[in-house]
Amino acid sequence: MSKHRSVTIVDIAEAAGVSIATVSNVLNRRKVPMAEETIRKVEKAAEELGYRRNVMAASLSRKKSYELGLIVPGFIGYYGLFAEVMERTAHRFGYHMSVFSAGGYDPDMEKRHLDVLLQRRVDGLFCHGLAMSTDTTRHIVSDGTPLVLFNGWNWPQDIAAGAVNLDFAGGCLEAVRHLVRQGCRSLFYLGRSRAHETNKQRLKGFRQGAAEAGDGIRSYVLEADPQPMAELVRMTREMSGDGPVGILAFDDLVALRFMSAAIEQGLRVPEEYKIFGINNDVVSHSCYPQITTLDIPYSQQARLAVDLMLRQLGEDEKAGEEHERQALREGHEIRIPLTLIPRLSTAAT
Amino acid sequence: MSKHRSVTIVDIAEAAGVSIATVSNVLNRRKVPMAEETIRKVEKAAEELGYRRNVMAASLSRKKSYELGLIVPGFIGYYGLFAEVMERTAHRFGYHMSVFSAGGYDPDMEKRHLDVLLQRRVDGLFCHGLAMSTDTTRHIVSDGTPLVLFNGWNWPQDIAAGAVNLDFAGGCLEAVRHLVRQGCRSLFYLGRSRAHETNKQRLKGFRQGAAEAGDGIRSYVLEADPQPMAELVRMTREMSGDGPVGILAFDDLVALRFMSAAIEQGLRVPEEYKIFGINNDVVSHSCYPQITTLDIPYSQQARLAVDLMLRQLGEDEKAGEEHERQALREGHEIRIPLTLIPRLSTAAT
DNA sequence: CTGAAAGCGCTTACAG
DNA sequence: CTGAAAGCGCTTACAG
Structure with missing residues (x-):
């Protein structure tokens, strides 16, 4: 394979003798009508050339990154496991998870990480109850990126879409x-x-x-x-x-x-x-x-947090209903019994 | 701040009355000569508008993502801490770290994660000694993305740029x-x-x-x-x-x-x-x-792994020399004493 | 069923 | 010192 330029849809279009729009349609299995033959040709070319979609380009043009951000106090003990489960859960629903450790409860590090995440244009943010002030948080996420809290109490509703808390x-x-x-x-x-x-x-x-x-x-x-x-x-x-x-x-x-x-x-x-x-x-x-x-119950907490986020992102069909059975809902807080x-x-x- | 369209350099250019090229130059502190006044105007506009660089767009046009991938067997115990230190270390050198857990030593999950990471066009990859075959690995990374191993023994030189192993x-x-x-x-x-x-x-x-x-x-x-x-x-x-x-x-x-x-x-x-x-x-x-x-010595291992990667990426000036003092170098393996x-x-x- | 074209938000020579 | 223009690799109406 080429050592320095990766294969693009242009290469596939040439190889298959179709337009790049068609290549895009086939590779994304869009619901537009397409000839069997075309599909075959494109998929064959993609396979042979070892095509790998460029996520950055796709995200940029789609205006959605399918990336979620997660900030935890650290990777040791509870929060490390939680991060792992969150990553896996997000992945199951087609999202990438970028995880940051805030080094304990350091407000400056929290701010830096939030900023990095927003520069990456994550579709949503998961945070523990942050050490930084709610005003700072409000200012930072004021661009409308949905924020879901876990183990965060007493946060104003206008900042967070909800909180998933262990009781x-x-x-x-x-x-x-x-x-x-x-x-x-x-x-x-x-x-x-x-x-x-x-x-x-x-x-x-x-x-x-x-x-x-x-x-x-x-x-x-x-x-x-x-x-x-x-x-x-x-x-x-x-x-x-x-x-x-x-x-x-x-x-x-x-x-x-x-x-x-x-x-x-x-x-x-x-x-x-x-x-x-x-x-x-x-x-x-x-x-x-x-x-x-x-x-x-790590998995339950992760699942509930991700569900909440999916709803914020308008992906209600992916979010499940049944997961809330065990949990108590109170205002915009979901409380999970231990x-x-x-x-x-x-x-x- | 606008709830649904984030501010771009076009907005800044308008506000400051300059071209987007100039905005880009100022914001990236490039070494081209610029008028004091221009710099001031641009920075003011960026500040006031609450500009946040779009990482995807920048990466796409720069053809470099400043993102690194890390695959660990899990987040529990040693590898969780290692992941945290790696993330922090990469961050210090201006790179984002995307971390995946391979769920123990599951070859399929390894493959999927590698693929995701390459779709994201990471600049480099860190992996533990993978459970999947070296042939599969070779095929997957054959596009030239540098691979640095940690705790991986007996890997052919043509696959990995090096290995940083605990002794x-x-x-x-x-x-x-x-x-x-x-x-x-x-x-x-x-x-x-x-x-x-x-x-x-x-x-x-x-x-x-x-x-x-x-x-x-x-x-x-x-x-x-x-x-x-x-x-x-x-x-x-x-x-x-x-x-x-x-x-x-x-x-x-x-x-x-x-x-x-x-x-x-x-x-x-x-x-x-x-x-x-x-x-x-x-x-x-x-x-x-x-x-x-x-x-x-987590930090030492992380630092050595990142140094090795920086060299592969041609960022030799960032890579340190002194960190190898304590370690033994043998072929393309660096061995760290416990x-x-x-x-x-x-x-x- | 398919393709030409515009556009996502940046960076990078290059011309002036 | 500054800006017009091309280009990064995709997606998405839209026209045919």
Whole structure:
């Protein structure tokens, strides 16, 4: 094959002895009437010449890129998996997905990535609840590119077409109830405030659960990140009263780190400490004791987000109906429940 | 801002009262002489109109997309992080990175993704050692798009411009020496044959280390994936003789799973079992005991891969020299050493 | 059923 | 220092 000029429809037109318009029609299987013979000739020529459509040219003339943009906080853990599922889902519907990591929750990087994506003329944008201000966001996407949020709360309707959110609040409420049921007498939430709203939602559920539990059960909120885990474990030992201690961690990794530090200090899990994570990460069942956690339905979330986008793009026929069954719709927010996976780390004693 | 037609250089040209050629020159900061006043006018107009360059149009006329393609086996663990670093690195040099997950090692998906990427006219391609045949690969990339491999061994020179490989063989050799030094009398490698060549390279190092250790030390190779870990632990107990057992796992996650199953069976780590992982994954130091592992220099590997690509693209001035210091060059392969991180899981007893 | 032509939004010699 | 013009590789009415 030619080393430096790729095959174009002009080459095919010549080889097949037809016009480029016809080549385009055949190759795109358009619904205009065409002679069998013509179709055959064009397809043969395309095949033989090793033709590969130039996406840029097609997008430019069609005025639609069939490219979607996705910004996630990072590729590690939950968001990496989510990005992978989103890419695959978009692909299934004929869209390319350009994924960017915003390096945690860095507003500048968010802005740069959004800008790059818009320069690429993506047809739509998926973002987590951004760290940058809503005003900045509004200004940036004011050209009309549809924006769908995932795990973004309290965003004005005029910015985003909708939000597909994991119900961390509801999940954490269930988590606390579970811990109380298993006999915990003190409760700790190990949060990560730099995760912004996804942390606040967890906190909300935790607080509600603690309130439900009543005065007989103490509850505290700690920040997981700055200090060493060993220190955190010590704090919980001092603060807790008699009876088993319940730990609700920001995610499974925080849970694992806490559990390891606790075991290192000679504490017994689940007898003295009951530990609860979030994400059903592969680590949650790769350790001992295995960690009780909330399962996140990635594929469902991705499917719902993409459906929402397809509707914005006027491709309603591609968007499914049935996917919303499990989810709660509330205004322009779709809320996805998490499933409690009980494991040894919170067994009753 | 207009809801449905984005602003183009034609709009700017009108607003500034100059030609579109001039607008293009100013906005691209080309080295042609231009009047101060013109530059000011154009930049002002662009700013005010909220101009955003259309990347597709620019790429099409420039005949260069400034887009690179990356295919990884998946986003989980090592390759997810690698993808993130690659994206960032490419970005730093003015390239966009389109990342695809090949869903493990699925040759069909590899083919489809390669095709999509070439339709997008990416300037270059990064792939892991592909599962598809080299002939298929050769045919697909025969149009001259440069291909750089990472963790791909034994690929013919005519296909790939080069390969940037982690030295799993050397690392595993060191791992075995370490285990022997710490007193292990039996050695097991827990492999993952579906990881293809990255598994074989590890195996090679393990075998070499075992051979070095001599007849006094038994060594075995087991497959980590099919059977439950508890079963695997039992097998090692039966097969091993007296003295501490050394386990070299495919990666940190396999190591953690094995360790957890061993502890569950009442075995003591590191007294009876010494466990060695690979990747310096965050889990390796989030568990107890923390796991001895090989650290992978992601950024270095990404930087070297991108440098290689930049050279292929004739952008030698962007490519650095100094990054190869740490790496070994051998033919068209660059080999990157891994660093042993000793932790409690292999402490001498 | 097929093709000539305009147009998508840029870049790049080249002429002035 | 600036602009007219050709061209990148397609798609899309529209005329025939």
